[in-house]
Amino acid sequence: MGNVGSERHLRSDVQGLRAISVIAVFLFHFSPGEFVFGFLGVDVFAVISGFVVSAVILREISETGRFRPGLFVHRRARRLIPVLIVVVGVTLIAWFIFSPADVHGEALIAGISSLLIGANIFFYRQSTDYFFAQETPFLHLWSLSMEEQFYLLLIGGVVLGLYLRRRMRSLIRLASLAVAVAVASPAVLVGALILWRVMPLDSRLELNNALFYFPIGRAWQFLAGVAVALAVRSRQTSLPLLRSWLVNLLSVALMLILVSVSGNSSDFLSWQRIAVTYLVAVLIYINTQNPQLGWFAKQPFVAIGDRSYSIYLWHVPVIALWKVHFGTTPSLAVAIALTMILTELTYRSVELPFRSRAKSGSVGKSFVMIGVVLVFVAVSALVFEIPERIIAQTQQLPNASYSLDDRWSRIAKQVPRDECNEDEYFYSCGVLDETIDVILVGDSHAMALSHVFLDTAYELNLRPYVQVASGCYFLGSPTLTLENVEYPTACEILNRTLQIEIERLGTPIVVSECPRTRFESCPDPGLFERTKTIISTRRANLGNAVASGVKVLIIQELPIVIDDLRRRQTLFNSLIGSESVSKQPIDVRYEGFRRTFREDESQLESEYPDSIQLMDPSEVLCGDLYCAGLTVEGKPVWADEDHLTVDGAGLLRDQLAAAMRRLVRPQDS
Secondary structure, eight states: OOOOOOOOGGHHHHHHHHHHHHHHHHHHHTTTTOOOGGGGHHHHHHHHHHHOOOOHHHHHHHHSSSOOOOHHHHHHHHHHHHHHHHHHHHHHHHHHHSSOOOGGHHHHHHHHHHHTHHHHHHHHTTTTTTTTOOOOOGGGGGGHHHHHHHHHHHHHHHHHHHHHHHHHGGGGGGHHHHHHHHHHHHHHHHHHHHHHHHHHHHHHHHHHHHHHHHHTTTTTHHHHHHHHHHHHHHOOOOOTTTTHHHHHHHHHHHHHHHTTTOSSOOOTTTTHHHHHHHHHHHHHHHHHHHHTOOOSSHHHHHHHHHHHHHHHHHHHHHHHHHHHHHHSOOOOHHHHHHHHHHHHHIIIIIIHHSSSOOOOOOOHHHHHHHHHHHHHHHHHHHHHHHHHHHHHHTSSSTTTOOOOOHHHHHSSSSOOOOOOOSSSOOEEEESSSTOOEEEEEESSHHHHHHHHHHHHHHHHHOOEEEEOOTTTTTTTTTGGGGGSSSSSHHHHHHHHHHHHHHHHTTTEEEEEEOOOTTTTTTOOOGGGGHHHHHHHHHHHHHHHHHTTTTEEEEEEOOOOOHHHHHHSSHEEEEEEEGGGGOOOHHHHHHHHHHHHHHHHHHHHHHHHHTEEEOOOOOHHOOOOOOOOOOOOOOBBBBBSSBBBHHHHHHHHHHHHHHHHHHOOGGGGO
């Protein structure tokens, strides 16, 4: 997020904290499974933002006796918008060139939304799960939009406060206001915690997303920073003899919390967020009289803090573009190097000229104009249907005619069925009772298979039930083994409830889910050494299911690949031809992961031959090089890199029917 205030008022310790924040966020976006603590960087940013922007406003009121909202907005716009335009413009064009055509539109809308300070609103309305989202280079900009919306709310609060101060004269002083705001911060937090506890289970995800994406949900964090600014301005600092000792002690405590995070990153009201928020506020407060104290005030941290805004803007596009073009995550060294090169370019050419009070340099203005032109070019590309033309020229079958909308509109949950219901949390079909013969459970991979599962069950004269939720995996849920889960998610609570019913009824289950650890999205190549936890959890859960008499059909994870069709549907590959990207077998990218899980599940199948069986969709859908892009009717097989469309799932009908027959009626097989 952006630095706030002029250069002469920047505190070294605050810049150092900003560096810690952006490093944490960078690492989290690079590998959320390995750097779990990184999500807390946004919480540190929120406190810093509340403090620094309030300090700027209080300084203006102290020096001029008034507050000018228009000037404040102008300064914020000069500070934040020019670099944002450059990053969004460059990223959109690069994304248009190297990514499949079917994701251009969403990226464009997200980029434009960020320029209009509405990225968080866009992703919230899309029901985007921040921790499992894929194929977008702008997801991180939700936090910038949230910060800018907080500025607008703060302007209203300041105007109201000044009005009351004039009306009530000296009754409202900074010291008393600081106390009031300091009390308001935990009060808002306690209110959110109470609301979370009393809400029904199926409403918690919506509340969690609302709290996560909007400034009102983070009001307690922003207010913590505002309270510190008020206290500092009222000169209520204390503890001068112990301050140096306290700064170092609290700095150590902050780092220990970051590196020892073990709670769920998607739980917004976790104790780690609460502890980090108020720890940062205390650090800023006690270090006011000498901001050079502490390790975070050292020059390396300050230098990173000065560049934190550009680092924040560039790092996700760099990682996302590398993934979408090369099909794998860049090394950490490559990600850092590319991000810092782009950061230094925009920091010196755009940020510094526009941040200063002097007139912006011609180079900076040129960069911004280039960014504006690139955004215009990206918009024009969509208006003139260039992505549609890319798709049209890469059709492989004579009757393969479909639009971009076809790929997304054919996801299972978006094709209505009378027996299915979708709410904000999960997707279910049927009613779970004693008459049910077979159950489908899992995450979005199971959702993709739900229609073919239902149709196949009806053909076999079986009564099916479906309960799936995006990002909610069943076999890997630690709650099923009754382990001590400190912060169980709504997903895990839901799975525990379903497990009790399954064991009571003894109903066979079909499980399809992407194998992931508790903090990872679908696995990346080279990370399979970290699957020991998920493997042991899956083993324990399967063992419990078998012991209770439940039979299980595991549908192997679908390969995470860009199919041949989508490879051809990038501007880059449509111009140079796809031969350069069609020679690497799909197994090369995920060979380690797939081998690890297949060996483990094969052992389970051997250990429980009468209770567990496997089904591997790639045997039907994929060849030696790529997975099928179109059905014989010319319909898309894949909705994205690893989720099937309804038509794609239909290709598995015979394979699934044979597996379900063996599962439910082994005597007939």
